[in-house]
Structure formats: C-alpha cells, structure tokens
Amino acid sequence: MTAHPSASPGFDPTTVVAQLRAAGCVFAEDEARLLLAAARTPRALDALVRRRVAGEPLEHVLGWAEFRGLRIAVDPGVFVPRRRTELLAAEAVAVSRPGSVVVDMCCGSGAVAVAVGTAVPGVELHAADVDPAAVRCARRNVGPIGGLVHEGDLFAALPAGLRGRVGVLVANAPYVPTDAIATMPQEARDHEPRVALDGGHDGLDVQRRVAAGARSGWRPVVTC
C-alpha cells in the first residue's frame, strides 16, 4: 500500500472507508468499523488511519488480533497470529486435559497458549520464544491466565524441570523458505521480524529442530 495523504477523516465512516480502499485495503468497511471503534477522538482516528494507510498491519494499529474469539494483544514488531492457526490451536485443545503440561513453542504473541489455556482450564501452561519482543507481548497475554513465558532458543528456554513432563507440545514455528520471503505481502516483510518468518532453505529448519528436540529427551505425549 502507498501513503494516501488526505484531510482528517473525522468520525465519518465513508471517508475512512474511502481512504482505506484507496490504500488497497480489501476489507475496507470492516477495518473502518474497527478503527472507528478504537479511536476516542477524530485526531486519534486520523493517526490510526494514517498508520494503516502507510502499510502497518491492522492488528498492530489496533494493538490486538482476534484468535478463536479471543482478543490477543499484539505489539508492533511481533508476528500477527493468523486465523488459519486456529486449526492448530483446536488440535492442541482436543488433546489437552486439566493437569496437562502444555508448551507453546515459538509462541509469538502467545495466541495458541491463550487459546488452549482458556479452553481447557487447569492445564499447566508454558510458552517460549527467542525474540524478547514476542516474550514481552506473550507475557501480557499468557500471564493473566496463569501461564509462564520463557525466553530463549527452542527447548533451551524451558525450565529443566519440565523435561519428561510435557503432555502437549504445540508449535507454529517459522515456515517460509528464505527465498520466498521476498514474495510475501509487504505488510509481513516490513512489520514482522525476520526471525518469525524465515524457516531456512526449505522452510523447515526450525520445525526439524523442534521435532528433534521432542524426540531427544523432552518426549511430549502429543506434538502438534
């Protein structure tokens, strides 16, 4: 999207929709409704619309993303949870029981952890990420439902006491082949960190390391 300088939209939905549409937002009406609801003043609305028109992901502008009906805080610079990942969360929910130790590896904002912890009260919830910005964001989401978020490289982030106790390991790790990153939407390339996207030459480098770690010592009952 390209910047679209214009007058303040005030609280006029039609103007906001027109600005978003001119900037290439496909769901301009829906986005306008969310931005209008988020802004307390015309000046604040103007600032939000300008950020969106300049190409920031809607979720970064709003500060949250919807995931399985939950509102997940998403800070700038943190991977935006995708709706398609709700399927992965549903798989983790289906195999989790009260008392299960659940680990959301490569947690980003912690959306999957929050989805599992909310749907299955009583799980022991852990999440981990290598990116300090993701860890800060995940703590805001996972902390209030009693989960812990650890910082570090894959399993090295986890407390040693979890070894052999993990019931459910769920991971939406980076999966984009390095050469394909250039073909991703500009929103992702410009506003999501490379470490969240880059899965190496075939996109599976981090996934392979997660699978290897699961086999060698951590031995979760279920991996999804």
Ligand SMILES: C[S@@+](CC[C@H](N)C(=O)[O-])C[C@H]1O[C@@H](n2cnc3c(N)ncnc32)[C@H](O)[C@@H]1O
């Ligand atoms: C595709 S994003 C997914 C985030 C989250 N699971 C979700 O679905 O919204 C991948 C995440 O993996 C993290 N990550 C990448 N390499 C990692 C590593 N070696 N150890 C831990 N986390 C890593 C990134 O920081 C990023 O937050």
